[in-house]
Amino acid sequence: MAVSSPDLKAFLVSTPFFGGLSDASLDLFISMLVERRFDTGARVVSEGEPGRSMYIVRAGQLGVSKRGKSGREIRMAVLGPGDFFGEMTLIEMQNRSATVIAESPIALYELTAQNLYAYYKADIHAYVMVMLNMNRELCRRLRRADSRIAEMADDSPE
Numbered sequence: 001m002a003v004s005s006p007d008l009k010a011f012l013v014s015t016p017f018f019g020g021l022s023d024a025s026l027d028l029f030i031s032m033l034v035e036r037r038f039d040t041g042a043r044v045v046s047e048g049e050p051g052r053s054m055y056i057v058r059a060g061q062l063g064v065s066k067r068g069k070s071g072r073e074i075r076m077a078v079l080g081p082g083d084f085f086g087e088m089t090l091i092e093m094q095n096r097s098a099t100v101i102a103e104s105p106i107a108l109y110e111l112t113a114q115n116l117y118a119y120y121k122a123d124i125h126a127y128v129m130v131m132l133n134m135n136r137e138l139c140r141r142l143r144r145a146d147s148r149i150a151e152m153a154d155d156s157p158e
Contacts, residue, residue, distance in 0.1 A: 008109075011058065015082040017133050025126035032115035038102040047099045051089030053112040057081055060106030066098050073099070087134050090116055 009026060012018045018026060036055070038044055045051060047067060057079050064077040064085065076098060079085060088097055090113050120127040 008058075011082075012056070015056070015084075016137060017056065017082075017084055017130070019133055020129040021126050025123050025129075028122060029111075029119060029126070029130070032119060033109040033111055036108045036110050038106050038108070040102055040104055042102045042106075044100045044102060044106075044108070045086060045096045045098075047096055049096050051086055051096045052114075053110050054084060054086035054090055055100075055108040055110050056084045058107040058109060061103045062106060063101050063103050064098050065101070078103075084134075084137070087138070089113075091134075 008030060012026065012030065018029070021029070033056070035058075036044075038060075044055065044062065047065075059081055062079040062085075063075060064079060065073045065075050068074050079100070085098075085100055086096070088094065090111075116127075119130070
């Protein structure tokens with residue numbers, strides 16, 4: 001279902017994803033979102049499957065995992081309100097890089113690649129701001145991953 005509410009707007013403004021957007025640009029973005037709800041244990045996306053949308057977490061907690069070479073699921077992250085995932089498929093047009101499972105009842109807002117393209121066509125300035133914000137968050141994630149890799153390498157015997 002399409003979404004629209006003043007508290008949704010306030011929620012989105014409080015997330016780093018939407019910094020720098022005008023009210024009109026934010027309203028247009030909100031009009032493109034579709035609310036999705038999942039129960040505890042539901043698989044939202046699966047590693048390796050095609051993806052054409054991203055999600056913004058409104059409520060609940062999700063676990064992100066990747067399959068290791070041995071086939072074991074490796075927990076990569078925990079997501080909560082204000083976090084987003086699935087953006088990599090919109091940027092690089094590749095299959096899903098991880099599996100995301102609801103660890104509690106969750107509410108998400110879905111943005112499809114088609115709607116992101118429509119946003120680009122309708123308001124290029126706002127589109128650029130959203131992409132910059134998305135890329136800032138990806139850089140933060142990369143820095144955290146770099147730190148974890150360095151810590152693991154530092155802890156391992158030579």
